[in-house]
Amino acid sequence: MDQFRSFDQLRVTELPVLRHGLWRPWYELTDGQFSYGKLTYTGALKRNCILETVGGSWIVKRKSWVGRKFIIEQPDRMEIGLITPQIWCRKVNLTLNNGLTATFYNKKILSHNYTWVSEQLGDILNVQTKFWKWKKPFIVKIDPDMIKKVPELPLLALLGINLVLLKQAEAAAVS
Numbered sequence: 001m002d003q004f005r006s007f008d009q010l011r012v013t014e015l016p017v018l019r020h021g022l023w024r025p026w027y028e029l030t031d032g033q034f035s036y037g038k039l040t041y042t043g044a045l046k047r048n049c050i051l052e053t054v055g056g057s058w059i060v061k062r063k064s065w066v067g068r069k070f071i072i073e074q075p076d077r078m079e080i081g082l083i084t085p086q087i088w089c090r091k092v093n094l095t096l097n098n099g100l101t102a103t104f105y106n107k108k109i110l111s112h113n114y115t116w117v118s119e120q121l122g123d124i125l126n127v128q129t130k131f132w133k134w135k136k137p138f139i140v141k142i143d144p145d146m147i148k149k150v151p152e153l154p155l156l157a158l159l160g161i162n163l164v165l166l167k168q169a170e171a172a173a174v175s
Contacts (some may be wrong), residue, residue, distance in 0.1 A: 125146065129164060
C-alpha cells in the first residue's frame, strides 16, 4: 500500500474521484497530486468490490446471491462490517465491528449530494455526483476535523462511492 497517501496528511477539503478505463473502470480518490484510495470491481457481474487505502484493503460483497445486505471483509476473510439498505427508503445503514454506526443517504429528494451521518458524530462526509463528467464523476467533501475523530474515513469515502455507483446501476437497470 505504498502507492497511497494517508488521510492524516490531507490538506484539502474536496477530493475528486477519477475514473480510469472504459470497459472495466476503476476509480481513484485523489487531490490531483497524491492518491488516497482505489476502488475496483472483480468478477464478471461486478459483484465484488475491492477498496484499497494506506490503512489496508477491504472486499465488499453481497451476503447472499439475491440478498440486499453487503458484508465488508478484510482479505483474510474476516468480516468487519455489515451494510443494510432499508426497505422502501433511500437510506443505507452501516455497522462496523468496532462500534461505528452510520447512515448513507441524500438529505433532499432531488439532490445529488449523499452524506454519511452518524448519531454520535453528525455529518461525517459528503459524496457529490457530477452530471456528464466521465473523467471526474464524483467529488468527496471531507471536514478536516473528522479526520482525527473517524479513523475509518478512507473506508467510508470509498464505500460511499461504491454505494452511489450501485444506486446508479440499479436506476439504469429499471429504466
